[in-house]
Amino acid sequence: MIFDDFDPKENKIFRIIDNEGIIINSELMPAIDDDTTLKAYKAMLFARTADDMAVSYQRQGRMYTYPPNSGQEAISVAAGLIMRDEDWLVPAFREMGAWLAKGVSLKEVFLYYMGNEEGSNFKKANHALPFSVPIGTQLLHAAGIGYAINYLKKDEVVFAFIGDGGTSEGDFAEALNFAAVWKAPVIFTVQNNQYAISVPVRNQTKSINIAIKSYAYGIPGIKVDGNDFFAMFAAYKQAHEYCKAGNGPVLIEALTYRKGAHTTSDDPTKYRSKEEEQEWEKADPLLKMKYFIDKKGIWKENEKQLLEKYKDEVEQQFSEAENFLPYKLDDVFDNMYVDKPDDLKKQKADYEKFLKWKETTK
Amino acid sequence: MSVMTLVQAINNALDIKLAEDKNVIVFGEDVGLEGGVFRVTEGLQKKYGVERVFDSPLAESGIVGTGLGMAIAGLRPVVELQFDGFTYPAFDQIISHVSRMHNRTKGKYKVPMVIRFPYGGGINALEHHSESPEALYAHIPGIKVVIPSTPHDAKGLMISAIESDDPIIFMEPKRIYRAIKQEVADEKFSIPIGKAKVLIEGTDVTVVAYGAMIRECQKALVMTKEAGISVELIDLRTIYPIDKETLTTSIKKTGRIVIVAEAPSSFSVGAEIMAIANEEAFLHLEAPPKRVMGFDTIVPLAKGEHFFMQTPEKIFYEIERTVKF
Secondary structure: OHHHHOOHHHOOOEOOEOOOOOEOOHHHOOOOOHHHHHHHHHHHHHHHHHHHHHHHHHHOOOOOOOOOOOOOHHHHHHHHHHOOOOOEEEOOOOOHHHHHHHOOOHHHHHHHHOOOHHHHOOOOOOOEOOOOOOOOOHHHHHHHHHHHHHHOOOOOOEEEEEEOHHHHOHHHHHHHHHHHHHOOOEEEEEEEOOEEOOEEHHHOOOOOOOHHHHHHHOOOEEEEEOOOHHHHHHHHHHHHHHHHOOOOOEEEEEEOOOOOOOOOOOOHHHOOOHHHHHHHHOOOHHHHHHHHHHHHOOOOOOHHHHHHHHHHHHHHHHHHHHOOOOOOHHHHHOOOOOOOOHHHHHHHHHHHHHHHHHHHHO | OEEEOHHHHHHHHHHHHHHHOOOEEEEEOOOOOOOOOOOOOOOHHHHHOOOOEEEOOOOHHHHHHHHHHHHHOOOEEEEEOOOHHHOHHHHHHHHHHHOOHHHHOOOOOOOOOEEEEEEOOOOOOOOOOOOOOHHHHHOOOOOEEEOOOOHHHHHHHHHHHHHOOOOEEEEEEHHHOOOOOEEEOOOOOOOOOOOOEEEEOOOOEEEEEOOOHHHHHHHHHHHHHHOOOOEEEEEOOEEEOOOHHHHHHHHHHHOOEEEEEEEEOOOOHHHHHHHHHHHHHHHHOOOOOEEEEEOOOOOOOHHHHHHHOOOHHHHHHHHHHHHHO
16 A cells, blocks of 8 residues: 555655656556546646636636635545545535536536525535535544445545644544544545645644644555645545545645635735745646646647637636526525524515615615 | 724734733734734734744634633733634633633632634625624623724723733624724723723614624614604623613613614524613613614625625614604
8 A cells, every 4th residue: 555655754755756747656656548647637727727717706806705726736636536426525625626526516616706605505516515614624524424424334435625724623633533433434635735824834733744643543644745646646546445445534645835825815925935936836736747748748739729718618607607696585594494483584574674665765 | 192993903902911011922823923814913923022922723722722721820811713703613612611710710710811803794705704603602601702893992992801800702893994993092091891882872762782883873873863863872892791781771761772783683692682671671661672683594605695784774774663663
């Protein structure tokens, strides 16, 4: 198992390709055909395009606060390729590629960030939980889903995500412990993007890495280059097999870098240097992958045209979200309860009376 | 005097107390280097050093629990929780220990801690960023809850909060963090905790509000004036201990009470004020007490938030109905 070869105690990191796209660990290169490689790159490119456009829509005032994913695409896309329809996605809020792979539409993502709960009502995505804003809380849900999978004797695996900052929350410790005790089939991924808003990971934990925390729970852990699609793919493939075989959870630390701001409300120049950003630019997951693809000579498309096509598609989805049904008073009340208390009906009726008064006094 | 926003006024109060008392410690997520996501603690780390103003790991229960430890060991921590909706991991520490330590030890251990956080809606924020949980905290015996509505009050109340030997939940109305600018005295001054303020005297109806809703009430008062209704406007300023005396005196005078707040109305601060009206001024009431508050629902996301928030029109509508009852 790859996990055994990269002991977090020795602070080893699992990589397949370097920043120039050269294979540095051919033994562990996963069996992956050219079509899948291209599919992965395109998925990353699409996610990047959608993300960049989301930031600009927000800047234009057409969407509210948005947390950019840029720089973290390899992790989500690799997970997305391994995740089956029956597997579960328990996201934090920076897993665009995984949502799309699950069948969440961009329209839904945009709707959510336009401030409409309908954006969390995924029409096509099966076993995909909505965005989780309170940090780390979602990991416990993953452990619980894992218990249910075992109890119901289902062949399913949970892909759960959290950031480096979230590992400080008590829920992180509880979730890993519960999942381990229950042998729940959960792949916990920590997207270590170096910052929890402004706080660098070195001030978040004194562990030599995050993967080493797996030791405390008696589960396998590995630190992977999260900007290396092939390494992430190989790690997920093994983790998936390990979980399916009933061995319990694993912890994957995906080392990456949040290229953008924490959210569109944040200004990273306050807490990190241009030099640092430029250094990480060299390890951009799309860049690395493209170098690899170019060296292999398998790229046959016009990238400019492809990008235009992607932009059109994103624009189309955004437009659908923008033209979504207007938000109604009913939307505030309708899903508060399965069995709606009478008093809520009265509160709605009272408000309608006020609206009527407002109309007549205009 | 300097013109200050609410953010600057709180920063100024922290600055004064940090300078005056070396046991005052300020910490929380992003409060150090960055100065907080709303910049309330901006510049303080640079001025007072990383031992006194610092970033904690990302864990709200951790922040409040360690704050309690510091407080009983002789410090005066002022901790920040980043948003209203992120305070709940710390709820256990607040309800199980912060509120109880003094009583549990028969006064041996005091908890002079301030837990401050931005609260309330109206800024088109993400989920968990628009909540008004004051009733949850005011319901805990052993905790005091303070909410300023102006830069001046924010400074004076924060000074009192830091100097208090009781634990204080200090809720900051984020919607008006920068929306209101006001001349505030540069020197130290304090405003007593537990005292409401009559902002405008009137005779027909008492309107009680706090936080960002004071401004909405003031807008509504333009309409009530046109309608010939004389409103007595009270800024509660402290949720608990609630100023029963000011409330009762006013209700007895006007005979009518309207409470304006953002939180869901059932089991709320509004409900408590109605209880006070009934218990203390029942025979003076000329109309049923009225709550102008949120639905008993989750705060809708940005597109639906306008249904939930109290507006000047809605406040006027309810005041007029109460007066005409």
